[in-house]
Amino acid sequence: MKPVRFGLIGYGAWGVHHARVLSGTDGAALVSIAGRSADSCDAARRDHPGAAIYDDYAAMLDREQLDAVAVVLPSHLHSEAGAAVLRSGRHLLLEKPMALDLADCDALISLARDRRLTLAVGHEFRLSSLWGGVKRMVDDGAIGVPRYALIELWRRPYRTGSGGWRYDPGRVGSWILEEPIHFFDLARWYLSGPGEPVAVTARGSSKRADRPELLDNFSAFVDFPGGAYAVISQTLAAFEHHQVVKLTGTEGALWASWGGAMDRTFHPSYSLKYFDGQTVVDIPIDRPTGEVFELEEQAAMMVRAVRDGTPPAVSGEDGRRSVALCLAARRSIETGETVRMDPTLDDR
Numbered sequence: 001m002k003p004v005r006f007g008l009i010g011y012g013a014w015g016v017h018h019a020r021v022l023s024g025t026d027g028a029a030l031v032s033i034a035g036r037s038a039d040s041c042d043a044a045r046r047d048h049p050g051a052a053i054y055d056d057y058a059a060m061l062d063r064e065q066l067d068a069v070a071v072v073l074p075s076h077l078h079s080e081a082g083a084a085v086l087r088s089g090r091h092l093l094l095e096k097p098m099a100l101d102l103a104d105c106d107a108l109i110s111l112a113r114d115r116r117l118t119l120a121v122g123h124e125f126r127l128s129s130l131w132g133g134v135k136r137m138v139d140d141g142a143i144g145v146p147r148y149a150l151i152e153l154w155r156r157p158y159r160t161g162s163g164g165w166r167y168d169p170g171r172v173g174s175w176i177l178e179e180p181i182h183f184f185d186l187a188r189w190y191l192s193g194p195g196e197p198v199a200v201t202a203r204g205s206s207k208r209a210d211r212p213e214l215l216d217n218f219s220a221f222v223d224f225p226g227g228a229y230a231v232i233s234q235t236l237a238a239f240e241h242h243q244v245v246k247l248t249g250t251e252g253a254l255w256a257s258w259g260g261a262m263d264r265t266f267h268p269s270y271s272l273k274y275f276d277g278q279t280v281v282d283i284p285i286d287r288p289t290g291e292v293f294e295l296e297e298q299a300a301m302m303v304r305a306v307r308d309g310t311p312p313a314v315s316g317e318d319g320r321r322s323v324a325l326c327l328a329a330r331r332s333i334e335t336g337e338t339v340r341m342d343p344t345l346d347d348r
């Protein structure tokens with residue numbers, strides 16, 4: 001069978017991993033990469049001598065024969081580059097956050113729908129043996145009806161990113177859209193059985209008096225219909241990278257934890273403990289877990305989506321809901337109020 005032909009836009013810290021994975025996934029071929037500076041283009045050429053390298057992604061989309069394109073650019077460029085990919089008739093794997101506002105999310109969803117193309121968003125935690133193991137046990141009824149989730153991250157400060165985009169609110173949107181967005185996605189995945197979140201209440205603080213908008217510390221309560229709720233909490237004012245999900249239900253509890261020297265480590269430690277109301281057992285995790293591993297599952301998922309039309313793990317609608325929760329959290333911090341969500345998806 002002919003391989004699915006992939007293009008990649010963006011060859012920074014995370015694009016390098018997308019490229020590594022796309023060039024090694026069964027059924028995929030990494031055909032071309034678009035960078036921007038001479039440095040990132042040279043690095044792409046050196047690492048992937050078989051791929052065509054461009055310093056202009058529009059030229060790559062014009063000239064290359066591609067089935068699908070991964071967009072791994074600074075977040076303010078997601079909507080513009082994602083739209084260009086879809087308009088060119090290619091399936092799209094778009095890094096999170098899907099876009100910085102809901103109008104841009106809507107435009108991408110419409111473009112993909114009108115052209116019958118796959119739009120997948122890079123919330124790769126859903127492909128994890130650990131975080132996905134939690135989901136499978138919840139779906140199997142292991143903890144009864146889920147009532148509470150704590151999703152917590154302790155980590156070192158963010159990298160600045162190329163040209164400092166991660167520390168510029170105009171380009172990053174907010175730090176809530178940068179990483180807590182993954183946790184809003186997980187909270188929905190675990191708890192939205194009875195329906196989508198109904199309200200968000202958030203608080204945040206900065207460690208720098210001169211940059212109060214950069215929320216090193218962030219916490220949110222997310223209310224679901226029927227009284228279940230999630231607490232999302234993150235600090236960037238710490239060290240290494242340690243994440244937990246603690247989930248309780250009417251009949252049991254799950255405690256998943258993951259840790260490493262950094263988010264992109266190939267040597268993490270992780271565990272999943274399950275309590276059935278009486279005893280605690282360790283649940284074996286069958287595959288290594290961590291974002292560098294989940295990318296492999298994500299690439300395989302994209303190959304299936306292109307070949308067979310299998311729905312993506314995280315759709316444009318999912319990506320949009322997570323953006324909506326982040327924007328609601330930011331509004332809650334600004335106003336000091338709880339923000340009610342519109343379950344019909346019309347919250348703007």
Ligand SMILES: NC(=O)C1=CN([C@@H]2O[C@H](COP(=O)(O)OP(=O)(O)OC[C@H]3O[C@@H](n4cnc5c(N)ncnc54)[C@H](OP(=O)(O)O)[C@@H]3O)[C@@H](O)[C@H]2O)C=CC1
Binds near residue numbers: 014040057
């Ligand atoms: N799902 C996940 O777990 C993760 C997601 N991400 C997301 O991935 C995206 C990229 O993050 P990251 O790689 O860390 O950021 P970096 O700043 O490390 O890399 C961004 C890259 O984009 C390139 N770039 C900028 N403008 C253009 C353009 N017009 N055409 C082509 N390339 C361009 C830059 O090129 P140059 O170097 O030449 O300036 C740079 O190489 C972000 O949206 C981030 O949120 C990141 C990490 C993990």
Ligand SMILES: O=C1CO[C@H](CO)[C@@H](O)[C@@H]1O
Binds near residue numbers: 158159178179182291
């Ligand atoms: O998962 C992630 C790990 O951290 C990165 C920032 O350093 C985020 O961009 C990303 O979403």
